[in-house]
Amino acid sequence: MSTLLSKENFLKMSEFIYRKSGIFLDYDKHFDKLSKYVDRRANELEVEDFRKYFFILRFEDKNGEEFQELMNAVTVNETYFFREKEQFEVLANKILPELHKTLPASKPIRILSSPCSTGEEPYSMILHIVEEANVVEERDIEVVGIDIDSTVIEKAKKAKYTDRSVHAIPKNILAKWFKKKNLGYELIEDLHGSVDLKVANIFDKEEMRKLGKFDVIFSRNMLIYFDDASRKEVAMTFYDMLNPGGYVLLGHAEYMSRIVSVFKAKKIDGTLIYQK
Template sequence: MRTAALETPVITDADFQKFREFFYRKTGIQFDDSKRYFVDKRLIERIEATGSDNFRQYFVGLRFESKGEEMQALVNAMTVNETYFFREQYQFECLVNSMMDEVASRRRAGQRIRIWSIPSSTGEEPYSIAIYLLERWPRINDYDVEILSSDIDTQVLQSAQRGLYTPRSVANLPKPYLAKYFTEQKDGQWLISRDLVDAVEFSRVNLSEVNDTRKFRDIDIIFCRNLLIYFDDLSRRMAAEAMFDALRPGGFVCLGHSESMSRISSLFAVRRFPDAMVYQKPMEGGA
């Protein structure tokens, strides 16, 4: 075990290279040289937290642990989660003005419509979807709408299920929505209603792990925004294939404004709606 007298661990260039190759294989997330300071800082925190003497001792323990608890703690430390309610709002407009109606046209009343938000981060996106549907899609009560939300980081999933948000996080919400779905706390934070928390099913998923994604099937709409920018080309293609397999024919994918499925995979067709451009899994038979 490390003692207070020991010096702060040092991450060498070779250590950094070894670690980022390992982390990439496990998660699909690629750290380039510009992220060196961030990676070193978080690695040193985990080395010290586990009582390891140096990177080598920590890395050996990480690779051969049986339960995977430290790997999950490391993933939690290395993933960046910054978001807010109604981010890139034009896609939520597209959801209620175009995509939901098209999906519903292929279902009978009462049938299930499934929406998957990945990454969940701290919950702002799936809860934004829920609020938009409740407030802006007139046919919400005619269908069984299921909202699923996933992340690789277990800490942010716990935070999402608590549903406690800063004033900055809720700044874009219209005041009537804030009053209807949130309760202000004594410390100035906002607690989301339990009805909304119960409306979203949260789960831990690594988009690069086939065993995690194969349980997601018959999805109608996927929101996967600002995640693929952290992947390399191979990991992006694998993620695109996982989403393709998860979607029903005719299902939609929404990516972040700086991401393009057309540069990743030819599996999807581009759909240009009045509010947004999204990507669609072709209908069976090419219809």
């Protein structure tokens, strides 16, 4: 079957995606997926050639819906509860008690999960906080989750998960905080709404500014999809979004020291964290 996307058009489109979202699509790896997407979308929009589709995407997409469709199709949303769980333990048992001691008593501690995908990461923070962090009774703690993909944010709000997604949660925690459903699990009502979930693009400076300042930022398994220039831009965005002394935690394959040198690297219980 013929497709609307040629190699030349793929390069135009991947350049556009990269510029807007930092996501780098490689021709050999991603051509088929993007080509199927463009054919489907062109069909739905009843346009006959790539040029018209690309025109709509760039110039007639006033409320950003076409861009949102595209982002929902090109992101990789793989995640699960308690992924790299040592980081949640360090958050609950070391970082929060330290921040509780140093921050003025009236200030909430603010934590950002960027990106949060379908919510497993910020809800894992909440579960560790309610189970392990002693400071939780004395201090307001706000957890915010953002992702560029609107479908994952909708799923995160529903808080319904597959067996695969909850496989790493210890049985007693699962039984306490989830309801077993016919298919999978749902977070109990009390924890619905415990994370403030929003669609946001990390490269959109205005959206990021509106989120306010944070004391801790988790950014795991997103920078791996970016190139060096985009990683640097995101790292500096995090720097600006952090309160003085605040922390960044990255995924296991991501190292701040290879991106920018403005953070101080520290190891707590073997977990690498970066301080402003």
